[in-house]
Amino acid sequence: MGMLNLVLTNISRKPATRLYPFEIREPFKEFKGRIVFDPENCILCGLCQKKCPPDAITVTKADKTWELNLFRCIMCTECVNGCPKGCLSISNERAKTGAKEVIKIAVPIVDKPKAPKAAPSK
Amino acid sequence: MTTVIPFGPQHPVLPEPVSLKLEIDDDVVVGVLPSLGYVHRGLETFINTKDFNQTTYVCERICGICSALHGITYTRTVEKLFDTEIPERAQYIRVIVGELNRLHSHLLWLGLFADGFGFESLFYECWKYREEVLDVAERICGNRVIHSISKVGGVTRDLTKEHIDMLLKMCDSLETEIKNIEKVFVNNYTVKQRLVGLATLSKQVAYEVGTAGPTLRGSGNAIDVRETPDWDIYKDLGFKTAVEKDGDCYARTKVRITELLNSLTIIRNAISKMPEGEIEVRVKGFPTGEAIMRTEQPRGEVIYYVKGNGTKKLERLKVRTPTFANIPSLLLMLPGVKLADVPIVVLTIDPCVSCTER
Numbered sequence: 001m002g003m004l005n006l007v008l009t010n011i012s013r014k015p016a017t018r019l020y021p022f023e024i025r026e027p028f029k030e031f032k033g034r035i036v037f038d039p040e041n042c043i044l045c046g047l048c049q050k051k052c053p054p055d056a057i058t059v060t061k062a063d064k065t066w067e068l069n070l071f072r073c074i075m076c077t078e079c080v081n082g083c084p085k086g087c088l089s090i091s092n093e094r095a096k097t098g099a100k101e102v103i104k105i106a107v108p109i110v111d112k113p114k115a116p117k118a119a120p121s122k
Numbered sequence: 123m124t125t126v127i128p129f130g131p132q133h134p135v136l137p138e139p140v141s142l143k144l145e146i147d148d149d150v151v152v153g154v155l156p157s158l159g160y161v162h163r164g165l166e167t168f169i170n171t172k173d174f175n176q177t178t179y180v181c182e183r184i185c186g187i188c189s190a191l192h193g194i195t196y197t198r199t200v201e202k203l204f205d206t207e208i209p210e211r212a213q214y215i216r217v218i219v220g221e222l223n224r225l226h227s228h229l230l231w232l233g234l235f236a237d238g239f240g241f242e243s244l245f246y247e248c249w250k251y252r253e254e255v256l257d258v259a260e261r262i263c264g265n266r267v268i269h270s271i272s273k274v275g276g277v278t279r280d281l282t283k284e285h286i287d288m289l290l291k292m293c294d295s296l297e298t299e300i301k302n303i304e305k306v307f308v309n310n311y312t313v314k315q316r317l318v319g320l321a322t323l324s325k326q327v328a329y330e331v332g333t334a335g336p337t338l339r340g341s342g343n344a345i346d347v348r349e350t351p352d353w354d355i356y357k358d359l360g361f362k363t364a365v366e367k368d369g370d371c372y373a374r375t376k377v378r379i380t381e382l383l384n385s386l387t388i389i390r391n392a393i394s395k396m397p398e399g400e401i402e403v404r405v406k407g408f409p410t411g412e413a414i415m416r417t418e419q420p421r422g423e424v425i426y427y428v429k430g431n432g433t434k435k436l437e438r439l440k441v442r443t444p445t446f447a448n449i450p451s452l453l454l455m456l457p458g459v460k461l462a463d464v465p466i467v468v469l470t471i472d473p474c475v476s477c478t479e480r
């Protein structure tokens with residue numbers, strides 16, 4: 001008897017599902033969608049690489065590049081919390097399917113002139 | 123004369139690969155030989171390459187359904203190793219997320235179970251309700267299934283006022299919905315005809331072979347880790363262990379439905395009791411020694427053992443999962459059951475094979 005009631009109420013209800021590719025639900029604002037990297041402030045310290053559990057990030061000091069392997073990233077946000085310069089953030093947009101596997105971003109780090117050595121005290 | 127029939131590892135009813143060799147006499151099972159090992163991933167050895175913070179994420183991937191509770195148990199074990207006390211608010215958040223986990227696991231199971239005895243519309247109904255829980259979990263933790271809320275020393279995200287309103291709203295709507303499907307599972311003629319008196323496990327036998335979780339409680343043993351001093355935060359959250367006496371498939375189903383309602387009570391009480399304050403503490407140093415901790419998962423009691431050796435990596439991690447404990451009782455339940463009922467009986471222990479093999 002219980003099931004008949006459920007079936008009758010479901011007939012008069014609007015569908016529980018969405019016509020997916022045509023109707024896309026807005027992502028929730030708390031959703032962890034993908035990692036966004038802002039190369040401006042990065043100092044290539046490599047902390048994010050050290051913290052990342054599945055080794056998705058590679059920081060190469062020699063070529064000044066920051067690399068993220070999208071297929072490896074598990075959206076744990078350890079790198080976001082660990083970055084001292086705040087150049088990593090998380091966006092609630094879903095990563096597009098068929099995205100490139102690796103994003104490689106050049107970091108425009110300027111070689112600062114070395115600070116002159118302090119004069120030896122007498 | 124007996125015939126041997128293979129059941130699994132791939133079977134329409136089984137969500138995960140477990141292979142049983144059934145010895146059949148006429149139409150009745152007389153003997154069972156299980157074989158496991160299809161999804162072994164070597165996670166317990168893999169943690170030797172990760173530090174103890176990163177291991178949390180490895181542990182969460184032991185099982186997709188009870189992921190948050192695996193993470194919570196692991197962090198609680200490591201906190202015991204560190205001898206750290208985490209803030210009370212973090213403990214309450216863990217309880218709330220853990221109960222969300224239990225809600226969606228049990229609703230998933232009820233759906234699969236209904237599908238197992240051929241009640242498709244009930245299957246869709248259960249999974250529709252599960253979706254509400256997943257949406258709430260997505261908003262609280264950022265992910266739908268792998269919640270990643272727990273970390274060594276606390277939790278990663280705080281609950282805002284908005285989240286709490288949403289949780290309370292979900293509790294209200296789920297309560298009426300669960301009561302609706304409870305009527306179907308408990309009173310429906312077809313369901314009763316299939317389940318009552320099927321694969322009975324007596325109280326004494328269930329206790330002796332070390333059964334865990336709803337299977338144990340369905341046989342009349344009121345044993346639940348949430349009531350023991352091991353997880354004492356639950357003691358004033360006003361829930362009463364769900365127990366049924368009969369020990370058959372029908373009793374185990376009823377236990378799970380009662381646990382759904384219990385979880386809603388726990389979430390409501392946890393929200394009302396949750397204090398303001400910090401959500402994490404910093405843990406320092408590298409631990410030595412051993413620690414062991416247990417937690418009640420949707421499927422039963424899970425036990426974690428860790429051993430630290432003074433470096434940032436753990437020397438050993440050992441997990442004993444509830445399905446592993448339930449397999450001996452499954453082997454005792456199956457003889458005497460008709461071949462057509464085997465899928466239902468296998469499903470009543472809620473097998474989670476990727477947990478068992480890691």
Ligand code: SF4
Nearest residue numbers: 042043045046048083
């Ligand atoms: S992204 Fe942040 S943590 Fe990573 S190298 Fe750059 S500054 Fe360091």
Ligand code: SF4
Nearest residue numbers: 052073074076077079
């Ligand atoms: S979110 Fe986690 S897995 Fe992804 S890049 Fe950052 S640390 Fe690595």
